[in-house]
Amino acid sequence: DIQMTQSPSSLSASVGDRVTITCRASQPISNYVNWYQQRPGRAPELLIYVTSLLQSGIPSRFSGSGSGTDFTLTISSLQPDDVATYYCQQSYTNPSTFGQGTKLQIK
Amino acid sequence: QITLRESGPTLVKPTQTLTLTCTFSGFSLSTSGVSVGWIRQPPGKALEWLALIYWDDEKRFSPLLQSRLAITKDTSKNQVVLTVTDVDPVDTAAYFCAHRRVSGAYDKWGQGTLVTVSS
Numbered sequence: 001d002i003q004m005t006q007s008p009s010s011l012s013a014s015v016g017d018r019v020t021i022t023c024r025a026s027q028p029i030s031n032y033v034n035w036y037q038q039r040p041g042r043a044p045e046l047l048i049y050v051t052s053l054l055q056s057g058i059p060s061r062f063s064g065s066g067s068g069t070d071f072t073l074t075i076s077s078l079q080p081d082d083v084a085t086y087y088c089q090q091s092y093t094n095p096s097t098f099g100q101g102t103k104l105q106i107k
Numbered sequence: 108q109i110t111l112r113e114s115g116p117t118l119v120k121p122t123q124t125l126t127l128t129c130t131f132s133g134f135s136l137s138t139s140g141v142s143v144g145w146i147r148q149p150p151g152k153a154l155e156w157l158a159l160i161y162w163d164d165e166k167r168f169s170p171l172l173q174s175r176l177a178i179t180k181d182t183s184k185n186q187v188v189l190t191v192t193d194v195d196p197v198d199t200a201a202y203f204c205a206h207r208r209v210s211g212a213y214d215k216w217g218q219g220t221l222v223t224v225s226s
Contacts, residue, residue, distance in 0.1 A: 001170065034212040036154075043203055043219050044146075044154065049212035087154055091211020094167040096144075098154040 002026050002090050006099035014107045019075040021102045023088035026069075032092035033071045035064055038101075039084045047086075048073060080106055109133035111143075111204050111217035118223050125191040125222060129204030130184075133215075136162055137182045142207040145178070145189045147200040148219075155200075159207065160187055194224045 003026040013019050023033065031051040036044035046055045048064035051071060061076040075082055083106055088099040115127035127145075134141055145157040158178045159167040168176050177190045187204060201221045205213035 032211060034210075036213075038154075043216040044213070045216070046212055046214045049208065049214070050210050055214065089154075089156075089212070094159065095169050096156045096159075096211060098146075098156065100153045 001095055002029060002093060002097055004088050004090055004097050004099040006086075006088055006102050008102060009100065010103040010105070012105045012107050013078050015078055015080060017078045019078050019082075019104065021073045021086055021088075021104075023066075023071045023073070023099050024069055025071070025090055025092075028068045029090045029092035031067055032090055033064070033066065034089045034091060035062075035073045036087045036089065037082075037084045038087065044087065078104075078106070109206050109215040111206060111215060113202060113204050113217045113220040115202075115220055115222065117221060118225065119194055120226050121195055121224060122193055125194050125198070125224075127189045127191075127202055127204075127220065127222070129187040129189070129217060131187070131204075131206070132185060134206060135182065136160075136180050136185070136187070138162055140209050143180070143187045144205050144207050144213060145187075145202065146205060146213070147202045149197075149200045157202075158189060196224045198222070199224045 005024045035048040038044040052064045085101045085103045111131040142161045144159040160178045175192045201219040203219045204217045206215040
């Protein structure tokens with residue numbers, strides 16, 4: 001199975017900060033990485049698919065980049081509503097696998 | 108508009124079989140390219156992918172759980188059913204079903220159903 005390693009596992013930043021979360025795959029996965037936001041007590045929500053495509057209805061402050069084994073989710077200007085846990089997922093091959101999550105809080 | 112909703116027992120005893128139903132609307136599982144997956148999340152832990160069923164009845168399972176999982180679809184009822192046999196307390200989790208894009212991203216999720224395994 002392909003392992004997805006996220007960093008950091010938790011993060012505290014101020015409103016307006018630029019925030020970056022990284023995900024490393026244990027082998028090359030082309031651009032088959034997706035990012036999800038999960039607020040407490042809620043189902044995950046798709047933010048970014050195929051590395052850099054913004055899901056409909058998601059604010060443009062979210063963006064994704066990367067290729068091969070290293071991928072990044074960026075929030076250009078952190079908002080209070082962004083408090084959540086973020087997960088990457090590889091869909092290059094079955095079984096699909098998720099990262100362990102990054103918990104984002106506001107300072 | 109795509110919606111999904113999970114249903115099933117909230118409490119099961121160890122060694123029993125857990126049966127969960129995903130009822131969906133806004134798409135058809137008989138349409139080429141469509142698939143539905145199941146993902147679970149133990150309390151306070153990360154997401155774990157479990158199983159996937161395609162429009163053509165192809166199925167994929169987590170290798171760790173493959174011997175205990177089954178997935179079926181009923182296109183006339185717009186339902187997907189996941190069964191987990193011989194459950195253990197470690198199977199306690201929120202179980203989600205989700206619509207899967209061709210690219211493999213899960214773009215619509217059900218609200219999830221919390222299942223507790225306890226005697």
